[in-house]
Amino acid sequence: EVQLVESGGGLVQPGGSLRLSCAASGFTFKSYEMNWVRQAPGKGLEWVSYISSGGSTVYFADSVKGRFTISRDNAKNSLYLQMNSLRAEDTAVYFCASGYQLLSHWGRGTLVTVSS
Amino acid sequence: EIVMTQSPATLSVSPGERATLSCRASQSVSSNLAWYQQRPGQAPRLLIYGASTRATDIPGRFSGSGSGTEFTLTISSLQSEDFAVYYCQQYYNWPRTFGQGTKVEIK
Secondary structure (H helix, E strand, O other): OOEEEEEOOEEEOOOOOEEEEEEEEOOOHHHOOEEEEEEOOOOOEEEEEEEOOOOOOEEEOOOOOOOEEEEEEOOOOEEEEEEOOOOHHHOEEEEEEEOOOOOOEEOOOEEEEEOO | OOOEEEEOOEEEEOOOOOEEEEEEEOOOOOOOEEEEEEOOOOOOEEEEEOOOEEOOOOOOOEEEEEEOOEEEEEEOOOOHHHOOEEEEEEOOOOOOEEOOOEEEEEO
């Protein structure tokens, strides 16, 4: 069974940093592209970032470009999102999701709250 | 960026009735369109991809149609577990973009 489990969320002050992790199991992680998608409280879904299976290609939404970094460790079956210079509008549940085009499998998400 | 617009925002339907949800793209996305279901407190789940192909284990009452800029998700006979929010997403180009969602609620 495919499982994606996010962690690392929490309360952080504006301007602060946070690193999210996503632990994958039940599939050959190194063969799959991965994404981060977020959902602000009571709002819709927003794609945040993508990384290719080998990690050489990455994309970001304009709203996070220059502040967020995506990476992966295929030996550890893990995906990461380094978030710097956080803003109040980054407050959301962050999901990791597998896939290049469609998002086939999703984790349950981790909540990031940016507030003073 | 391709803007995805869903309508209506909320759809009130009785159990057993048919629900029709719409999604429009600001430019052609060909058939590069997916639908997701999100129940309260849960992660989204892939329902439809390629505009009309059901994902694994998705019941036959869900169907998708359309191409180019106009798409439809139809739920033929609503079951209790189908009351949720539905999102369309284009994967024609980057950035991937979602519609704002349609909430299907019990009438």
